[in-house]
Amino acid sequence: MTETSPYARKCRVLIREQGLTSRITEVEAPPLNDPAELLTSNPLGKVPALIRDDAAPIFDSPLICEYIDSLDDDRWIPASGAARWRVLRFQALADGMLDLTVGRRIELTRPDDKQHDYWVKRQESGIGRALDLLETEADKFAGAFDLGAMSIAIALGYLDFRYPESEWRNGRDRLAAFYGKWAERPSFQATQPPADA
Ligand SMILES: N[C@@H](CCC(=O)N[C@@H](CS)C(=O)NCC(=O)O)C(=O)O
Structure with a gap:
């Protein structure tokens, strides 16, 4: 992993929430x-990867989270039914926002003559649309403590870290309030990226 x-x-965060440190x-x-x-x-x-004592290593955060979740009775990923698809859908949307935010940062760290404004704009548009959808659907995840809600909070925290000029809170009061609650949790405080990184 990296910080x-x-x-x-x-x-x-899931490791801490489930008391598995x-x-x-x-x-x-x-x-x-x-x-x-x-x-x-x-x-x-790529990170993260998880080395297990008794079986092959696994990678990709959705798979690792699924594995971590299976180690504890307090399930953050419902086993089946509509609740499962709701959680996995929000995780997919949040992970997609991460992909776009990471991609944007990579693009912007290239030398000026190698940057493509087209891709940066495309990435920013995708992030903006995802944020708008999340604001509209906030009632579906805002009160939940599951992998979907947590992934959304991680993606919002990553915007603060790597794309603060997005000012994603503007006009998105429900999302801002939702993130404020997660940011206070000990699991989030303990995993905050270093300010100077
Ligand atoms: N889909 C993967 C993405 C992992 C990923 O892209 N990690 C980045 C760090 S934020 C990485 O290791 N990048 C190194 C590389 O792309 O070579 C996941 O969810 O775990």
Whole structure:
């Protein structure tokens, strides 16, 4: 994991929410340095990856979260039915926002003559539409403590971290109030990315 990866943060928050910190050790593995332990666990070279004692390593935050969730009785992913699809749909939307926000940042860290305004605008439009949908549908997740709601809060926190000029709270009072509640939780406080990263 890294302290700045929002995908790793999903798993790190879930570990804390489910009281599993004594069973799962977090190891810093900056993916761009290609650490051997990461590459042997995840050939894709991305964090997070989870090494298990008794079985093959797993990767991709939705899969790792599903695994972590199975270790505890307090389920953050409903096993079946409409509730399951609601949670997984919100997780997919939040993860898609992360993909767009990460992609935008990568684009903007290229030298000026290699940046493509077209892609930055496309990424920003997708983030804006996702935020609008979440504001409209806030009643479906705002009171929940599950993987869908948590993933949305992670994506909003990542906007504050890497795209603060989005001013995503403007005109989105329900989303702002929702995020304010999550940001106070000990699991979020303990996994905040370093301010200078
Ligand atoms: N779909 C993956 C995305 C993971 C991901 O892209 N992680 C980034 C860090 S934020 C990474 O490792 N990037 C290194 C690379 O792309 O080579 C997940 O949900 O875990």
